Amino acid sequence: MNDxxxxxxxxxxxxWNYWLGGKDNYxxxxxxxxxxxxxxxxxxxxxxxxxxFLGRAVTFLAADAGVRQFLDIGTGLPTADNTHEVAQRAAPxxxxxxxxxxxxxxxxxxxLLTSAPEGVTEYVDADAHDPEKILAAAGATLDLSRPVAVMxxxxxxxxxxxxxxxxxxxxxxxxxxxxSYLVLTHPTLEPELGGEGNKAAMAFWxxxxxxxxxxxxxxxxxxxxxxxxxxxPGILSCSRWRATTGDVPVxxxxxxxxxxx
Numbered sequence: 001m002n003d004x005x006x007x008x009x010x011x012x013x014x015x016w017n018y019w020l021g022g023k024d025n026y027x028x029x030x031x032x033x034x035x036x037x038x039x040x041x042x043x044x045x046x047x048x049x050x051x052x053f054l055g056r057a058v059t060f061l062a063a064d065a066g067v068r069q070f071l072d073i074g075t076g077l078p079t080a081d082n083t084h085e086v087a088q089r090a091a092p093x094x095x096x097x098x099x100x101x102x103x104x105x106x107x108x109x110x111x112l113l114t115s116a117p118e119g120v121t122e123y124v125d126a127d128a129h130d131p132e133k134i135l136a137a138a139g140a141t142l143d144l145s146r147p148v149a150v151m152x153x154x155x156x157x158x159x160x161x162x163x164x165x166x167x168x169x170x171x172x173x174x175x176x177x178x179x180s181y182l183v184l185t186h187p188t189l190e191p192e193l194g195g196e197g198n199k200a201a202m203a204f205w206x207x208x209x210x211x212x213x214x215x216x217x218x219x220x221x222x223x224x225x226x227x228x229x230x231x232x233p234g235i236l237s238c239s240r241w242r243a244t245t246g247d248v249p250v251x252x253x254x255x256x257x258x259x260x261x
Contacts, residue, residue: 010209049239074155195252228258
């Protein structure tokens with residue numbers, strides 16, 4: 001086994017996999033996942049809502065907006081309907097670069113995520129804190145002079161300093177042309193989305209798992225979209241973003257898509 005894989009401490013990618021019903025996790029991940037669920041019973045709904053948001057956003061971008069390139073940063077462990085599967089279902093020639101720095105994610109991704117013959121799927125071992133490295137590596141597969149959908153679902157919450165998080169987003173979006181998109185989700189403590197339960201859950205997580213996490217307000221989340229045209233219906237619970245039915249539970253996870261003018 002890769003000596004970078006720690007099985008003595010819970011890790012976000014594996015706990016998220018557990019919440020989504022996957023099998024790529026260890027007892028410590030399940031134990032911490034259950035404890036977090038005890039603090040915040042709807043966390044499983046958040047995980048599923050985030051994955052469903054990905055599906056709706058990528059389908060829109062590939063089928064309606066004509067995007068053919070996706071840069072998925074902090075991809076996590078493969079589950080059903082990964083970015084390349086959704087994109088290539090609508091556009092078989094879509095090119096996808098996944099970015100993660102967790103060795104277990106990279107091992108599984110390379111084994112399980114295969115591209116449609118007409119398209120390309122590639123994997124980059126890089127940290128979200130290093131956008132220049134991400135761009136340099138992604139440029140081997142993606143044409144950064146043409147529109148790219150930059151996807152950062154549930155990843156900026158692991159960049160604890162908000163100024164640094166904004167800088168990362170700006171660096172990435174400055175490197176892609178007009179017509180590119182930014183796809184974001186992020187946890188919040190805001191009561192309007194039922195986020196109060198997140199506080200104790202996040203405190204427990206930061207004491208018992210890795211990497212540490214932070215929540216952000218609507219204003220902080222909106223700042224990541226500065227300079228972009230935010231698509232309708234704007235910033236809201238990711239579960240409600242272009243949901244096909246009205247009877248969808250609100251989760252404490254903002255979601256939004258912005259277009260670079």
